[in-house]
Amino acid sequence: MKGPGYWWRKCRLLFGRARFSSELDEEMAFHREQMAKELQSEGMTPGAARSAAMRQFGNAMRMRERSHEVVGFRAETVAHDLRYGIRQLRKSPGFAGEFHSGATGGGGESGGSAENGVKRACLTGDRVALFDAEGLLGVESGGAGSGHPDSKERNGA
Amino acid sequence: MVYGSNNMAEKPELMPGTLDLLILRTLKRAPLHGYGIAQSIKRTSDDVLTVEEGSLYPALQRLLLQGWVKAEWKMTETNRRARFYTLTAAGRKQLGIELSKFEQMVAAMGRVLRDAEEAG
Numbered sequence: 001m002k003g004p005g006y007w008w009r010k011c012r013l014l015f016g017r018a019r020f021s022s023e024l025d026e027e028m029a030f031h032r033e034q035m036a037k038e039l040q041s042e043g044m045t046p047g048a049a050r051s052a053a054m055r056q057f058g059n060a061m062r063m064r065e066r067s068h069e070v071v072g073f074r075a076e077t078v079a080h081d082l083r084y085g086i087r088q089l090r091k092s093p094g095f096a097g098e099f100h101s102g103a104t105g106g107g108g109e110s111g112g113s114a115e116n117g118v119k120r121a122c123l124t125g126d127r128v129a130l131f132d133a134e135g136l137l138g139v140e141s142g143g144a145g146s147g148h149p150d151s152k153e154r155n156g157a
Numbered sequence: 158m159v160y161g162s163n164n165m166a167e168k169p170e171l172m173p174g175t176l177d178l179l180i181l182r183t184l185k186r187a188p189l190h191g192y193g194i195a196q197s198i199k200r201t202s203d204d205v206l207t208v209e210e211g212s213l214y215p216a217l218q219r220l221l222l223q224g225w226v227k228a229e230w231k232m233t234e235t236n237r238r239a240r241f242y243t244l245t246a247a248g249r250k251q252l253g254i255e256l257s258k259f260e261q262m263v264a265a266m267g268r269v270l271r272d273a274e275e276a277g
Contacts, residue, residue, distance in 0.1 A: 005224050009221070024214065027190075028210070067214050071222060
């Protein structure tokens with residue numbers, strides 16, 4: 001059984017996919033640079049060292065995909081994980097938190113909204129408020145397992 | 158995955174979970190970035206173990222998600238921004254569990270191998 005800490009980190013990641021991807025890219029670029037520096041220090045020319053580091057590092061795209069798989073960024077699992085994660089967090093008494101989907105606009109595998117246009121989710125105790133770009137989508141409250149973010153209705157819009 | 162340093166055909170695949178154990182153990186000494194972790198494992202094992210980057214970064218994401226490590230962007234000695242990983246209290250506890258499981262497995266394997274040797 002995974003605790004609220006796990007689901008909190010998971011939801012933060014799912015809402016911050018764009019940031020996660022750019023940080024991973026920066027991290028992998030740093031790794032390749034360090035490999036190239038090491039090869040240069042062993043006598044390679046800068047160009048040859050860069051090429052060798054790229055080869056040694058392997059397929060960056062595949063690597064990114066594998067990291068995304070670990071945190072559950074595949075399209076078919078994001079909505080399910082978010083719903084489940086938020087439900088688990090609502091079970092935690094006194095839990096409060098907030099997720100943002102980041103600055104990027106819609107669409108794409110690694111950017112955009114977390115689920116059905118949801119840009120922000122605020123959790124306080126057993127209540128969750130969902131916001132899209134225009135404002136409040138709805139508030140859910142009550143015990144664990146009573147509905148999920150999909151069942152919201154727009155509030156006054 | 159972690160491999161031995163012999164030629165490709167002879168590289169032994171270690172059991173699942175070994176990489177997590179090696180990363181946690183490496184971070185027990187000091188916070189490190191991904192490249193530093195890979196280098197440290199390679200150096201400490203006298204070049205016997207090489208961590209593939211394709212396994213290292215997904216493993217780090219897994220450890221972050223579990224809350225066993227935390228990550229922070231810092232400047233390196235050469236003034237370059239890098240993501241440093243630090244062992245958390247939960248990670249320290251997990252390291253103890255993983256180590257104990259690993260030692261039990263090695264001891265059990267040792268008993269089976271000795272028994273096979275005696276029988277042969």
